[in-house]
Amino acid sequence: MLLLGSNDQITLDSNYIHHTSGRGPKIGGNTLVHAVNNYWYSVSGHAFDNEATGKVLAEGNVFDEVAQPIKPITTPGQLFSSPNPAVNMRCRNDLRRTCRLNMNINSGPFTGFATGVLGGMQGKHVPGAYRAGSVKNQVLANAGVGKI
Secondary structure (H helix, E strand, O other): OEEOOOOOEEEEEOOEEEOOOOOOOEEOOOOEEEEEOOEEEEEEEEEEEEOOOOEEEEEOOEEEEEEEEEOOOOOOOEEEOOOOHHHHOOHHHHHOOOOOOOEEEOOOOOOOEOOHHHHHHOOOOOOOOOOHHHHHHHHHHHOOOOOO
């Protein structure tokens, strides 16, 4: 997935992204992405590839057997990965709720503390996240052809 538009605002919600090797998604072009309730499975390379101009809020996602949830680059964009309950409380100011933790199952680390991303979400419709523990079953039951 290439999310490279100029000032785009994208919600990536409840997707099953599996058996890929990278750019799932690649974010740039000053794009703001809310990645929520997604299930990544068996990714041999990286999931997020966040260019210097990309901005991402990732919450309530599951990374299952993902070698690198985020591609390590020298000039990464802004990413808030909902890293822990204490830091996630900062979402209350901009989203009016606490961000949900992501879940990591046999995957590499997924970190990012760029709270500036949260300010970009202020005043926008930002869907809520499930508890990561229920995302896998929700996505597998509802994502895909014929399940809309």
